Amino acid sequence: xxxxxxxxxxxxxxxxxxxxxxxxxxxxxxxxxxxxxxxxxxxxxxxxxxxxxxxxxxxxxxxxxxxxxxxxxxxxxxxxxxxxxxxxxxxxxxxxxxxxxxxxxxxxxxxxxxxxxxxxxxxxxxxxxxxxxxxxxxxxxxxxxxxxxxxxxxxxxxxxxxxxxxxxxxxxxxxxxxxxxxxxxx
Numbered sequence: 471x472x473x474x475x476x477x478x479x480x481x482x483x484x485x486x487x488x489x490x491x492x493x494x495x496x497x498x499x500x501x502x503x504x505x506x507x508x509x510x511x512x513x514x515x516x517x518x519x520x521x522x523x524x525x526x527x528x529x530x531x532x533x534x535x536x537x538x539x540x541x542x543x544x545x546x547x548x549x550x551x552x553x554x555x556x557x558x559x560x561x562x563x564x565x566x567x568x569x570x571x572x573x574x575x576x577x578x579x580x581x582x583x584x585x586x587x588x589x590x591x592x593x594x595x596x597x598x599x600x601x602x603x604x605x606x607x608x609x610x611x612x613x614x615x616x617x618x619x620x621x622x623x624x625x626x627x628x629x630x631x632x633x634x635x636x637x638x639x640x641x642x643x644x645x646x647x648x649x650x651x652x653x654x655x656x
Contacts (some may be wrong), residue, residue, distance in 0.1 A: 481539070484592045486585055488553070491562075495553050496542040497589045504537055510594045525611050528619035531583050535575060535589025540564060554578065 476525035484497045500600065513529040515522050543550035552560040552569060554577070561571040571577065580587050611619060 473601060482593070484589045485541075486581070486588045486592075488585060491544075491553060492581070495543050495544065495585065496544070497585070498539055498540045499537045499589050499593050502533070502593055506533070507594065510575055510590075518632075521615045523611050523615060525615070525619050526617055526653065527587055528611065530587040530590035532590070533594050534586040534588070534617075535579055536590075537593050538575065538578075538586060554582070556581075558641055586600070611616075 481498050482501060484499060485494050486492075486497060488495050509534045513532065514526060515524055517523075541553065544553045552562050552567075554561060554574075556571070556577055560569055560576055561577065562569045563574045564570055565572075570587060575586075
C-alpha cells in the first residue's frame with residue numbers, strides 16, 4: 471500500500487528514539503478526535519496583551535497522554551522485553567500480559583514525559599513545527615507556567631471525551647475561545 475490509510479485504522483505507531491536506553495521505541499496511539507484537536511490547538515498559546523506564551527511542551531504532554539494506547543516490546547539479545555521498568559521490575563501496557571500495570575500511562579508521564587510529549591507532537595502536528603510572528607512577542611512558558619500547565623497527570627482527566635460523533639461539539643466551540651484559554655482543572 472502507498473499513501474495513508476484513513477479508514478478503520480485501529481493502531482497507529484510512533485517510533486521515537488529514547489536516548490536514555492539508546493533504543494528506538496514504538497508507541498501505539500489512536501488518532502485524536504476533532505474535538506481533541508481543537509482543544510489541543512487552543513492550549514498551545516496563551517495571549518496576554520501583546521505577549522503570547524507558548525505552551526508547546528505541556529500541551530504535547532497532555533495531548534500525548536490523551537491518545538497514547540501503549541508501547542511495544544524491544545529486542546534484547548534473542549528475546550523481546552518490555553522497555554520500561556519500575557523499581558527494577560519491567561511493566562507492560564498490554565492488559566493481557568502478566569506484567570501489565572494499570573497505571574502504566576501515569577508512570578510514563580512521570581518517568582519519561584518527553585516520550586509521551588513526542589507521541590502528542592507526532593499525533594497532533596505530524597511532528598511539524600510552525601511559528602509565525604506578527605507584531606507580538608512569542609516566548610516559551612516559564613518554569614512556573616509549565617508547573618501550572620502540567621498539574622497532576624495521574625489520570626488524564628482533562629482529556630476531552632472520545633465518543634464518535636461528539637455530541638454538542640458545535641455548541642462547545644460556539645462558547646468561544648475563553649473556555650480554551652481557561653486553566654485546565656487537574
